[in-house]
Amino acid sequence: MISMNNEQTKRDSWEYFLLQAASEISLSEAQYQKIEGRYSQLQKILNASDNPLLSEAHIFVQGSMRLKTTINPFSGAPEELNTIDADAIIWLPHAQGARAQEILDAIEERFKSGSRVQKEIKQLRRGIRIIYADEKPGFHIDVTPARAINGNSQSNGEGKLEVPDRVTGWKASSPIPYSDWLQGASKQTIVIAERQLSLEAATQDPLPLYQDYIDQDPLRASIKLLKRHRDEWAIRTKNADYRPISAVITTLATHAYLDVAKNSQSTPISPLNVILEIVQRMPYHIKRLGSDYFVCNPTDSGENFAEKWNRPEDGYLYHSAFQEWHKSANMSMSIGLESMSAESFAEAVKKNFGMSPAFITDVNNKIPPHWTMPGRPNGTTRNTTLMGTMFGGVSGTANSQEDVKPVGRLG
Numbered sequence: 001m002i003s004m005n006n007e008q009t010k011r012d013s014w015e016y017f018l019l020q021a022a023s024e025i026s027l028s029e030a031q032y033q034k035i036e037g038r039y040s041q042l043q044k045i046l047n048a049s050d051n052p053l054l055s056e057a058h059i060f061v062q063g064s065m066r067l068k069t070t071i072n073p074f075s076g077a078p079e080e081l082n083t084i085d086a087d088a089i090i091w092l093p094h095a096q097g098a099r100a101q102e103i104l105d106a107i108e109e110r111f112k113s114g115s116r117v118q119k120e121i122k123q124l125r126r127g128i129r130i131i132y133a134d135e136k137p138g139f140h141i142d143v144t145p146a147r148a149i150n151g152n153s154q155s156n157g158e159g160k161l162e163v164p165d166r167v168t169g170w171k172a173s174s175p176i177p178y179s180d181w182l183q184g185a186s187k188q189t190i191v192i193a194e195r196q197l198s199l200e201a202a203t204q205d206p207l208p209l210y211q212d213y214i215d216q217d218p219l220r221a222s223i224k225l226l227k228r229h230r231d232e233w234a235i236r237t238k239n240a241d242y243r244p245i246s247a248v249i250t251t252l253a254t255h256a257y258l259d260v261a262k263n264s265q266s267t268p269i270s271p272l273n274v275i276l277e278i279v280q281r282m283p284y285h286i287k288r289l290g291s292d293y294f295v296c297n298p299t300d301s302g303e304n305f306a307e308k309w310n311r312p313e314d315g316y317l318y319h320s321a322f323q324e325w326h327k328s329a330n331m332s333m334s335i336g337l338e339s340m341s342a343e344s345f346a347e348a349v350k351k352n353f354g355m356s357p358a359f360i361t362d363v364n365n366k367i368p369p370h371w372t373m374p375g376r377p378n379g380t381t382r383n384t385t386l387m388g389t390m391f392g393g394v395s396g397t398a399n400s401q402e403d404v405k406p407v408g409r410l411g
Contacts, residue, residue: 006379010372014336015272017363017374021355022221025071025228027084035065035086035139038132042088042143045114053106056093058156062175063087063142064246067182069223074231074354081231081240083131084139089175091157095147100164103145104128111143126163126171146173160300172302181299185254186219188261191268218274219257223250225353226279229329232354242314242321247305248295249282255298256281279333283326293319328352336374345375 027035039061046057064070065086073082095103108128112121115130122129127144146161148154149172159177162170226249234243256278260269269277287294292310297303304310309319332352340348349355364373369382 006372009368009370009381010374010376010378011270011272011337013363013367013371014374015270015275016367017336017360018225018275018333019221019271020363020366021228021349021353021359022224024355024359025074025224025353027070027072031072031084031139035084035141038139038141039086039088042090042111042141045111046090048114049110051106051110053092053095053098053103054090054110058091058093059088060091060157060176061087062089062144062179064227064250066175066179067220067223067250069220069227069246069250071224071227074228077231077235081235082138085246086139086141088141088143089157089161089163090143090145091155091161092145092147093155095145096150098147100169101166103147103164104166107143107145123166125166144173146175160302172297172300174297174300174303177299178297178303182219182250182254185258185261186217188258190218190261190274191264192271218271219254219278222257222275222278223253225275225333226253226329228353229332230325232352233325233328236351237324239321239325242317244318244322244325245305245308248322251295251298251305252282252285253278255285259284276333279326279330338375339377340375342376348375 039059043057043059046054046059049055060066063086070084070086073084090107092103104123104127108121108123111128111130115121117130117132119131119133122131124142124144127142129140129142131140132138144163146157146163149160149162152159152161157176160172160174163173165171227246230243230249234240257274259281260274260277263269264274285295286306287296293306294304295306297305306318309315309322311318332348335345335348335352338345346357346360349360350357364382367373367382369386371381372378373380373382373385
């Protein structure tokens with residue numbers, strides 16, 4: 001009985017660790033406000049244009065900032081991974097009939113002449129990147145122009161869009177419906193061990209309030225942890241060029257979350273097991289037709305986030321990288337359930353999530369002193385560790401934990 005209780009408190013400790021880690025790697029309020037200020041400047045730059053293609057343009061945030069899954073880069077990351085990534089769509093109501101390259105040239109010219117940044121504006125395949133290198137950590141905003149597809153009469157970027165591509169012309173994209181889908185998914189009620197966890201609705205403002213942004217739920221916590229693990233894995237394995245993109249991770253994790261939410265109605269589940277099952281179930285939602293892979297925007301089947309996997313020359317490298325990363329992520333999400341020395345556990349979480357020994361100490365100081373600490377042998381608690389320090393030995397196990405209740409969780 002004691003062993004079972006110690007095992008349960010270790011699971012609770014690791015659950016708390018992961019949720020705290022997801023919060024730790026989120027943007028600070030100061031960072032968020034800085035990006036919000038830069039974002040608001042984009043509209044002013046566009047308003048100064050006399051190009052009819054850019055008249056009445058409407059800017060809205062997309063990607064991780066809209067989804068509230070942006071993470072901080074970790075210390076020592078290489079250039080490609082050491083800046084905060086923000087994305088903006090410029091909806092152009094007067095771009096019908098224009099060539100893709102014409103739109104891309106107009107956007108690049110406008111921001112080159114209107115922006116005051118230290119680094120040169122960088123061309124992207126479907127837009128431009130504005131790099132704000134004067135911030136610490138730095139961040140960049142990827143700006144993508146878009147227009148409504150034929151038959152879409154909605155305004156301000158609603159509905160199905162298409163974006164210019166320097167290679168293929170116009171490509172399908174539906175960022176607002178996608179964001180609404182993820183938000184709807186995150187609101188699905190998960191039955192959590194004798195109580196329900198109702199996840200909060202997102203604001204429809206172009207940028208949500210910071211307090212809304214940092215609100216945690218198991219879905220967004222999982223996505224943040226997966227993205228941080230992806231970055232650490234990509235550097236460690238020298239796979240930065242082929243690492244899974246955030247849209248693939250987010251889409252597969254959200255599909256998996258919907259599975260878990262449905263199953264929890266009959267079988268209540270802990271937040272830790274929500275995270276573990278999300279990761280395990282992700283590959284089930286990769287579709288295959290012939291030799292091609294599909295991880296599509298569920299609101300627009302023409303937008304395949306896994307399109308790089310299907311390239312004739314190097315597509316297999318992208319798919320292989322996803323498989324290798326997912327295998328690593330699946331194991332990494334459970335390292336706190338293993339039994340290691342304090343040094344080995346610290347090394348493992350640093351390697352996989354970039355979390356420091358100071359963070360581990362902070363978590364251990366916040367969990368109940370008679371809980372088994374994450375990643376340690378059952379019964380290794382703050383109390384037993386203190387006793388061992390004081391009397392030169394190690395107390396084998398903690399007392400029975402039957403009257404200990406878990407710490408408050410998300411929701």
